Amino acid sequence: xxxxxxxxxxxxxxxxxxxxxxxxxxPLRLGDCFSKRxxxxxxWQRRRHELDPEILAAMVEDINRQQPxxxxxxxxxxxxxxxxxxLQARKVLDDxxxxxxxxVIPGNHDAYVPGAWENNFSLLGDYLAGDGKGLSDDFxxxxxxxxxxxxxxxxxxxxxxxxxxxxxxxLGEKQLVLLAExxxxxxxxxxxxxxxxxxxxxxxxxxxxxxxxxxxDFYRVVAARGxxxxxxxxxxxxxxxxxxxxxxxxxxxxxxxAAARGRSLSRRSRYxxxxxxxxxxxxWRLDYTIRRWSVAGSVFRDEISGSYSCSAVGx
Numbered sequence: 001x002x003x004x005x006x007x008x009x010x011x012x013x014x015x016x017x018x019x020x021x022x023x024x025x026x027p028l029r030l031g032d033c034f035s036k037r038x039x040x041x042x043x044w045q046r047r048r049h050e051l052d053p054e055i056l057a058a059m060v061e062d063i064n065r066q067q068p069x070x071x072x073x074x075x076x077x078x079x080x081x082x083x084x085x086x087l088q089a090r091k092v093l094d095d096x097x098x099x100x101x102x103x104v105i106p107g108n109h110d111a112y113v114p115g116a117w118e119n120n121f122s123l124l125g126d127y128l129a130g131d132g133k134g135l136s137d138d139f140x141x142x143x144x145x146x147x148x149x150x151x152x153x154x155x156x157x158x159x160x161x162x163x164x165x166x167x168x169x170x171l172g173e174k175q176l177v178l179l180a181e182x183x184x185x186x187x188x189x190x191x192x193x194x195x196x197x198x199x200x201x202x203x204x205x206x207x208x209x210x211x212x213x214x215x216x217d218f219y220r221v222v223a224a225r226g227x228x229x230x231x232x233x234x235x236x237x238x239x240x241x242x243x244x245x246x247x248x249x250x251x252x253x254x255x256x257x258a259a260a261r262g263r264s265l266s267r268r269s270r271y272x273x274x275x276x277x278x279x280x281x282x283x284w285r286l287d288y289t290i291r292r293w294s295v296a297g298s299v300f301r302d303e304i305s306g307s308y309s310c311s312a313v314g315x
Contacts, residue, residue: 014148036163078109081110102127107233159198192310195230261295286309
């Protein structure tokens with residue numbers, strides 16, 4: 001069990017997990033054979049042994065012992081976007097502490113076919129909402145902002161139905177304009193800005209079939225306005241890298257699928273703990289711990305820890 005460290009009063013503890021890929025489709029119908037969901041079933045049959053719901057349950061218990069200020073889920077809660085899968089996801093989120101402690105953004109599997117996300121997003125309730133706003137019947141407006149004292153968590157939506165064989169994502173011009181405004185506004189208030197995005201914003205991390213199609217536009221926004229931390233999922237492996245804003249690095253982290261046994265060690269189930277705190281000069285410090293599923297002990301253990309100075313443009 002990890003012990004929560006004593007930081008300055010301004011510090012905030014965030015946890016990131018991603019890509020549940022909960023699978024619970026209704027019985028197969030003739031029409032389903034001509035749907036992308038049929039292809040998704042075939043993929044699941046081939047890889048079903050890679051995901052273990054008991055690992056996800058153990059992760060939830062371990063996260064709750066950390067007592068984080070916020071749990072961020074970076075998309076792909078469902079596998080085919082069926083209603084039953086959304087209901088399963090709701091149960092996992094409830095077990096993580098409820099909407100006041102958990103923030104969710106969608107992934108491409110949550111919008112696997114047209115209507116999947118729009119018809120079911122309300123089942124996730126206030127987990128999608130920003131500051132002071134409950135979820136109405138209207139589709140959420142992105143970016144969504146959740147404020148934790150001096151930490152601003154900004155949720156984006158890259159999910160969209162795509163043709164067979166494609167798993168690309170896109171932000172779109174409107175969302176990018178609003179993101180620039182949000183980053184600038186939070187920057188003026190000297191908040192630590194944490195961006196949640198499902199598709200990797202780093203060039204070359206995902207192949208052409210799975211890329212963020214407007215990643216270059218996203219990069220230009222971050223380079224101009226700044227950010228302190230970017231969290232993403234989608235690639236099902238642990239990766240730490242950077243984007244650059246005014247010659248200053250912005251740490252970018254991805255995590256594997258939450259329930260993954262792991263075809264390789266880099267793909268085995270992990271979640272990340274991030275601690276954001278003020279340095280004496282007013283800049284931000286990021287301390288992180290990666291907890292990995294231990295096959296031998298059937299528990300999560302600390303794998304690696306580190307820290308960055310993560311102040312960005314305009315600081």
